[in-house]
Amino acid sequence: MSATSNSAQCKVGSIKTSNHILHQFELKENNICVVFNPCYDISFYKLENIHAFDCKKWGKIARRLNDYFVQLGLKIEFLTPPHPITDEELRVVHSQSFIMKMNYCKMTVVRAAEVPLLLCIPMFLIRSKLLTPLKWQTAGTVLAGYVALKHGYAINLGGGFHHCSAESAGGFCMFADITLCIRYLWEQVNNKLKVMIVDLDAHQGNGHERDALSMPERERNRVYILDIFNGSIYPGDEWAKNGIDRMIILKSFTKDDKYLQLLQFHIEEALKEFTPDLILYNAGTDILEGDPLGALSITPEARFA
Ligand SMILES: [Zn+2]
Known part of the structure; x- marks a missing residue:
């Protein structure tokens, strides 16, 4: 998940407390700005190895990116959210009932994570070992959006939970971090963004x-969605397609030339x-x-x- 901005057009409001998720920080101009915390990684007594995702990929990416940029003579500036996203912050997007179900109802988490084996794990462990890392990443998405407004761009190594909406989790996406980032910045920084x-x-x-x-409508006019995806795989959500402003549906096994040609054309048109x-x-x-x-x-x- 990353963010870039045309900061000249936006006014950034003042943030009062240092523990606020949009905390103040100083960035060196030439450093590569990456939002990350080691707590992003999911470690579940090796149970994480049975999922198709690499649940420790975020730490690996941080280390490899660091090595890569050092070779180029550049330095990464790692920024961390001050805390995992709190229930109060989640309420910017999610209802109290959604948050309670996610925190305390095992079936809600099992369905969203698509790992039936989680049914054998006590809920307090699911919260600390699975949900807390995802809450760190969610806070990272919000912070990256804010940093991008100030600095021009930022990369959050986690997050991008694009199957979760305010109402419903799924596809290993427990929190609607993308919508949360937008709504948080509207509330805290600039409601015309x-x-x-x-x-x-x-x-x-x-x-x-x-x-x-x-x-x-007044909010919808301030959001534009370009989505390019494989139409033959999950989730095939026909209703959600109505929310896309520019939709490019790919066939399975689409190759580089076709993909890059479509991408360039549609980004320019968007x-x-x-x-x-x-x-x-x-x-x-x-x-x-x-x-x-x-x-x-x-x-x-x-x-x-
Ligand atoms: Zn995906």
Whole structure:
């Protein structure tokens, strides 16, 4: 999940307490700005190994990115949220009933995580070992959006839970961090902010699309969604497609040339239709060839193109 901004068009409000999620920080101009906390990683007595996701990928990415940029003579500045997202902060998007179910109802978590084995784990362990890392990542998405407004861009190594809407979790997405980031910045920074979501994960981002559909018109006009996804895989959410402003449906095993041609054309067209102050880019790596879930054939070289 990353964010870029046209900061010249936005006024950033003052944040009062140092423990506020949008806390003040000093950034060196040439440093690469990455939001991360080691608590992002999920460690569940090795049970995490049975899920198709690599649940410790965030720490691995942080280490590899650091090595990569050091080789280039650049330095990463790691920023961390001050705390995992709190229930009070989640209420910017989620209802109290949603939050209570997520915190205390095992079936809600099991359905969203799609790991039936979790039924054998006590709920207090699910909260500390699974939900807390995801709450850290959710706070990271909000912080990255704010940093992007101040600094021009920021990369959150976690988050991008695009299957979760305000009403419903699913597809290993427990919290609607993308909608939360937008609403948090509207509430705390600038309620006129225009935000474009560029969702390049292999799956349809039905969570933020459903949230866009439920926005009143004055808010909906300030959000633009571009989603390019494999139409043959999860979630196939027909209703949520109504929330997409520019939809590009790919066939399974689409290759580099076709993908890059479509992407370039539609990004250019989207920017003719909508002038964002902030772009939230959901960068799923599951478009890469060989990914067990994405079923696309994009090479790492194309990802950098
Ligand atoms: Zn995906």
